[in-house]
Every structure is written in C-alpha cells, then in structure tokens.
Amino acid sequence: MTTDRLFTSWDETHSELWGHQTIRLEHSLHRQPAFSLDDLARLIETYPREHYSLVRTGAQGSSRIWRDGDIGKLSGREVIEAISRGGLWLNLREVSSIDRRYHDMIDQMFAEVAAKVPGFEAPTHQAGILISSPDAQVYYHVDLPGQGLIQIAGRKRVYVYPNTPPFIRPEHLEDCALFQSEVDIPYADWYDEHAKVIDLEPGQMLSWPLNAPHRVENLCTLNVSMTVSYVNDAVRRAQALHLANGMLRHRFGYTPKSDRLRGPAFFAKRVTQRLLRDSKWVKRERAARCPIEFRLDEADTGTVADLLKATSKAASEVASDSRFWK
Ligand SMILES: [Fe+2]
Structure with missing residues (x-):
C-alpha cells in the first residue's frame, strides 16, 4: 500500500458530483509496480484458471460473438503480445481476491472517496484487470453494482448514458438481478446524442451513477484497465x-x-x-455457461488453436448471450 494519495487532483466539485454524475478523475495507480509489464505477465502465468476469461472476438463488422479460451502454455508476455495483435481480451476476474496488492489499492481508493464524500461507503468491493486488443470494444450494457473504470495503459473512449428510460428500463435491471449476468438491453445509435463521451488515458479514472448503461471502444492501442465494483x-x-x-x-x-x-x-x-x-427455477436459469473453445497456440502467438469447432448453433447461442466485444 502506498502512503501517497491515489487521487491526485480531487477537488470540491468531485465531492459534490460523485455518484450523481459521470466524472473523470486523475489517479496514480498506473505507476504502481503491480502494474508493470513484468508483474502483469507473472500475474497472468499464475492466475487460477477458473478466475480468468480469455475471449476471442469476431471480425470487425461481423455479428457479435465471443468464445471462451485458454492461455495454454504461453508465457504472460506472450499472452499480452497475442492480445496486442488484435481480436482478443483477457479478463482477470476478481483480482482483488486473488492478489492482495490490488485489494489494498482499491481499499485505499475507496477510503479516499469516503473521506471526501459525506455518507459514501464501499464496505464490499471487487476489482478485475482487463487486458484488451487495440480493436476491442465493450457493447452497450448495464451493471448492478456501483462501478468505476481505472485506466492503466492505452486509450479508450467511454460512452455513459442516463440511468433512466428509454436507455435503461426496470425490466432490464430485474433480468440482470435474476440471471446474475449481463442481459442484452436495446441500443440505438441515436442514444449516443444523449451520452457523455469521455476519452480515458493512463492515470485517469471514470465514475458514473448507479445503473447508468455504458459502452467502450479502444482507441487503436493495447489497453490495460482495472474495473472496480462496490456494494453498499x-x-x-x-x-x-x-x-x-x-x-x-x-x-x-x-x-x-x-x-x-x-x-x-x-x-x-x-x-x-x-x-x-435460491429456488430451483433461479438456479436453472443461471446455469448456462460457455465451454472453453480455444487455446492460444504456443508456436505462434498470432493464431489460436480451436479446441472445439463451433457449430453455427453454438455460435448463435453464444452470440445471443454476449454482452460485448466485436
Ligand atoms: Fe460495465
């Protein structure tokens, strides 16, 4: 844990706006040793299989599809290299439960917010590290917990929409709560006219109001981001x-x-x-999961070795369940 403040330019307006409006904040997390390339590579190599998702994305312009994969025997640096070539993203889920360093960072971050925003607390929080290709994007979706996005490396553009109809309706939030997963919520191009559009660079973080729908486009660079969520x-x-x-x-x-x-x-x-x-019905509805379908090839980080041949049926099932990435 650092003794320096993580928020480097917090002012009175941020204290007033936190939780009510989308705000971009300056932070110093990207300078932490835990986010060096060496440390990230080591983290990838030792990450528990059940806690990461490696996802191959469809070609640009194709219909939405994502397939879950395995890093195989690649080194951490080779995984990052493969992601930098395009069409992939790696989500190290629940990193704050796996590695104490990231937990302590987020703990300190929320303690700083709580000291600045009267009444705010984040007794339960979680963070993940997302490493994504220059051409990756996150499709329009909503999250139930409080959310923030911390940019560590690369640049991305975030669109945040009002947390009111027509952008998000009660039944969408109900489905999210019931099925404990992202659900497809309707999106139209014209929504963008009502979005706050903010570019993020290393050293910047975005916070938005609870249940505000959002989508993200990487700006032609390899991206390392930390996603944080909290429950109070x-x-x-x-x-x-x-x-x-x-x-x-x-x-x-x-x-x-x-x-x-x-x-x-x-x-x-x-x-x-x-x-x-915990009724049987809820358990059954939540049971659908995607199988591991490909493994990064040790011989060539530019290719992926299919573990399963995706049938068009399986692909359409996955596509219908997907929330993001092209
Ligand atoms: Fe999100």
Whole structure:
C-alpha cells in the first residue's frame, strides 16, 4: 500500500458530483509496480484458471460473438503480445481476491472517496484487470453494482448514458438481478446524442451513477484497465428490489408498479426475494455457461488453436448471450 494519495487532483466539485454524475478523475495507480509489464505477465502465468476469461472476438463488422479460451502454455508476455495483435481480451476476474496488492489499492481508493464524500461507503468491493486488443470494444450494457473504470495503459473512449428510460428500463435491471449476468438491453445509435463521451488515458479514472448503461471502444492501442465494483447498503437495497420485481414479473406474471426502496411494500418484496432467491427455477436459469473453445497456440502467438469447432448453433447461442466485444 502506498502512503501517497491515489487521487491526485480531487477537488470540491468531485465531492459534490460523485455518484450523481459521470466524472473523470486523475489517479496514480498506473505507476504502481503491480502494474508493470513484468508483474502483469507473472500475474497472468499464475492466475487460477477458473478466475480468468480469455475471449476471442469476431471480425470487425461481423455479428457479435465471443468464445471462451485458454492461455495454454504461453508465457504472460506472450499472452499480452497475442492480445496486442488484435481480436482478443483477457479478463482477470476478481483480482482483488486473488492478489492482495490490488485489494489494498482499491481499499485505499475507496477510503479516499469516503473521506471526501459525506455518507459514501464501499464496505464490499471487487476489482478485475482487463487486458484488451487495440480493436476491442465493450457493447452497450448495464451493471448492478456501483462501478468505476481505472485506466492503466492505452486509450479508450467511454460512452455513459442516463440511468433512466428509454436507455435503461426496470425490466432490464430485474433480468440482470435474476440471471446474475449481463442481459442484452436495446441500443440505438441515436442514444449516443444523449451520452457523455469521455476519452480515458493512463492515470485517469471514470465514475458514473448507479445503473447508468455504458459502452467502450479502444482507441487503436493495447489497453490495460482495472474495473472496480462496490456494494453498499443503497446498492444492496436496489438489487433486492430488482430481484423481487423480476420474480414477480417472470414467475407470477405480475407487473411491479412500485420501485420504492423503503416501507412495507419493499419489505414484503425483500422477504419474497429471500424465499425464492435460491429456488430451483433461479438456479436453472443461471446455469448456462460457455465451454472453453480455444487455446492460444504456443508456436505462434498470432493464431489460436480451436479446441472445439463451433457449430453455427453454438455460435448463435453464444452470440445471443454476449454482452460485448466485436
Ligand atoms: Fe460495465
């Protein structure tokens, strides 16, 4: 843990705007030794298989598709080299649970925010490291926890949309809560006119309001980013409400009318949600997972060796479940 402040130019306006508006902040995390190329390469080589996703992306202009892969016997540097050639991204999920250094960074970061923003807390937080190709993009989606995006290397453009209809509707958040995964939410080009569009460089971070939909385009450079998410009481209440309303809608055909976060109606929904949260139906709906379909080839970091031949059926199933990347 560093004794220096991680936010290097926090001012009063940031304290006022945090959580309410999309704001870009300056940070020093990209200068931490844990983000050096050597340390990232070592992290990749030792990362538990069940905690990373290596994803091959479709050709530009093709329909959305992603396939899960394996880094095989490549060194960490070779994996990064392969990603730099295009068409791949690597998500080291839950890195803050795997490696204490990243946990401590995020802990300090949120402690700095809590010291500046009255009433804010992030008792539970999680971070992942995303290493992505120069041509990669994240499609329009929404996340249930509070979110931030920390840029370490490379440049990317982030579009953040209002967290209100028509950009995001209650039923989208309900589906996210029910199925514990990203769901396809409708997107139209004209939404961009209402987005905040912000370019991120190393040493910059973006924070946006809860449940604001967003999408990301890499700007022709290899990107290293850290995604952070947090849960506090306000986030937990909102998630419980989405889950309960989703249950009512999907299981009982009832269209929820209340989105109140307090009072008897909320309490009843929370009880319903707890009773049904682990029901067989929910478990079954959440069970779909993608198989490992390719492995990076040791002989040539520019190619991937298919483990499975994706049938068009499998491809369309994956595509329908995908949230991002071309
Ligand atoms: Fe996101």
